[in-house]
Amino acid sequence: MRLVNIMEVPPGSKIAKPVYDSKLSLLINSDATLTEKLIKKLMQVDIRHLYIEDEISKGIVLEPMISDELKLQTIVFMKKIYDSQMQKDNTPTEKVREDSIRELKALIDDIITEIYSKNNQKYYSTELMGAEMYHYNHAVEVMILSLLIGKKMGLDRERLLKLGMGAVLADVGKTRVPQEILNKKGKLEPEEFEEMKYHVQYSYNILKELVGLSSLSRQIVLLHHEKLDGSGYPNGFTGDQIPLLVRIVTVCDIFSAIVSDRNYNTRISVDTALEILRSATPVKLDSDAFHTLIQVVDIYPPGTxxxxxxxxxxxxxxxxxxxxxxxxxxxxxxxxxxxxxxxxxxxxxxxxxxxxxxxxxx
Ligand SMILES: [Fe+2]
Incomplete structure (x- = not known):
C-alpha cells in the first residue's frame, strides 16, 4: 500500500483504503479498481491523494495509530460543531452546546486510550477524506499530535484531555471569518490576513462561557498563534508569557498545515516540514516541543x-x-x-x- 497523488495514479490500480465523504458515506471501497470515471468522481469532492496497492507497494502495510473509525467519527463531529457556528446572514447561530463539549471530550478520551495502547508506534496521518474536509481534519490532526507530544513529555491524563480540547477547538472561530478569505486560493492580502488573525478571538468568544471547558483549554485557543519572539498574535506575547501547552499546539498546528492538502497548497513531505520548523526553532517555536515532535512522527511512513x-x-x-x-x-x-x-x-x-x-x- 502507498499514498499517491490522484493525478499520478497508475491505470488499473487497486484502492487499498476506503475514502469517505463529509457524511461518512463510502465514496470508494478498498479493493475497487480505479477507472477514469471513478477518478473523476473522486476529484469532484477534492480527493487529492489516496492509498493504492500496486506492483511496487505490494505487501507494505500502514497500520494507523488511531483507528480509522474513531478518527473519522471525530472529524465528522468537528464538522458538526463548525456547522453550528457558520454565519448565516451575518448573525452567529447558536453557541457551542455543553453536550457537544461532553461528547467531544469522550472522543478525545478514546483517542488518548488508543495512544496509550500503542506505546512506541510512530504517528503518520492517514488520508481518509478529501480536501473539502481540511479544516476538521486539521483540527483533529493538531489534537492528536499535541496529545502525542504531551504524553511523551509526561503530562497526566487530565492535562492531556485539556490539551486535546484546546487543540481541537482552537480554530472554531474560523467559521466567523468570511468564506472568501478562509477558502481563498493563493496568498492573502495584508488586510485579509488581518481579518484571518481575528479567528483566535472569535474562537475564544465562542467558547468563553462554556462551563465544561477548562481555562487551560481556553488559553490554548486564544494564544495558539503566539510566537516566542513576540512576532505572533493576538497579543505579541514573548517567552514565558506563552505556556508550554500552548507552545506544543503551535508547533503541531504549523506542522499539520504544511503536511496536508489545503485549498492553496499541496502537502509536502514530513522530512521537509520538519526542516521548515527547525529553521523557526528556538527563535519562534519551542525547542522541547519541536524535538519531541520529531520523536513521535514517522518521518518516512511505509510506502514513501x-x-x-x-x-x-x-x-x-x-x-x-x-x-x-x-x-x-x-x-x-x-x-x-x-x-x-x-x-x-x-x-x-x-x-x-x-x-x-x-x-x-x-
Ligand atoms: Fe489558528
Missing part, C-alpha cells in the same frame, strides 16, 4: 518513495523505531519500475542514507 545516496530508488517498507531516518527500504529497479525484491535495512548498511523523498515515480 525515496532516493538513496547511491542514486537507487526505493520504497519504505517498515520503520526502525530507534532510528527514524534509517528505515528498511525495498529497491525499485529503474528499468522496469517494479520492485526487484532487494531489501536494504539502513540500520545495517550504514554507508547509505536517504537523500530525498520523491513525490512520485520518475
Amino acid at each position: 518513495l525515496i532516493e538513496l545516496s547511491s542514486g537507487q530508488l526505493g520504497i519504505v517498507v517498515i520503520n526502525n523505531p530507534n532510528s527514524p531516518t534509517r528505515p528498511v527500504v525495498r529497491i525499485i529497479s529503474e528499468s522496469k519500475l517494479k520492485e526487484d525484491d532487494l531489501i536494504i535495512d539502513l540500520m545495517k548498511d550504514l554507508t547509505l542514507f536517504i537523500k530525498k523523498v520523491l513525490p512520485k515515480l520518475p
